[in-house]
Amino acid sequence: MGAVLIKSCLNGGTTRAEHPRVPLTPEELAADTREVVEAGARAVHMHPRDRAGTETLEAGAVAAALAAVRGACPGVPVGVSTGIWMTGGDAERRLAAIGRWECEGRPDFASVNLSEPGAEPLARELFAADIGVEAGVWTEEDAERLVASDLAGDLIRVLVEPQDGDAETAVARASAVDRVLDASESSVPRLHHGYGAATWAVLRAAVARGRDIRIGLEDTTVLADGRVASGNRELVDTAVALVAQVGAQRSG
Helix, strand or coil: CCCCCEEEECCCCCCCCCCCCCCCCHHHHHHHHHHHHHHCCCEEEECCECCCCCECCCHHHHHHHHHHHHHHCCCCCEEEECCHHHHCCCHHHHHHHHHCCCHHHCCCEEEEECCCCCHHHHHHHHHHCCCEEEEEECCHHHHHHHHHCCCHHHCCEEEECCCCCCHHHHHHHHHHHHHHHHHCCCCCCEEECCCHHHHHHHHHHHHHCCCEEEECCCCCCECCCCCECCCHHHHHHHHHHHHHHHHHHHHC
């Protein structure tokens, strides 16, 4: 089994009420990035926040978060979400916000959810700005939409991210998405992850297939054994152990 990329998703929309250590400010994002990289993460994904702690695509907040994280861990690839909810569901406003990102305030990559309106124009805007694009594929229909588009050749990876809360259903959906992509003979790297109670089952199945994975407080606040994680580092530590365990089982 080749080396599995572990990406840490530091915060997402998770609130302090959901976990007291979710990083929100640039300084907190930088501190958590340092910890997860020490633990074995090789990329990070974050949702910059404004002064009120709300997810945002506004240039100043994005640039501040990126500067802090890059200062803490130079050379580590840093990505952001482009979730349309951050612009109130307005695809044109989202394009305008991303168009205001300055060169030094641009992430290395950004995720684009194919189920959202305006996904393809958004991906092209990011390509033009020399920002890597991860295609967020939630369902088989999303996978079929990707296959039918001409985006795949320019992507850095496909995110297979079932939204199902039930572990068995989420694992089955990730497998179904893989089948659609396999049938297209797509060679784009794939990264799998789940949410909530389904997270660790999705990760275990993904590692067994040789896929990359992501883990962090955006996706879950609990460890594989159900205990509440102390923070992002402990989640990454657990994912690293999972990769090693599955690798040993495959080679044993």
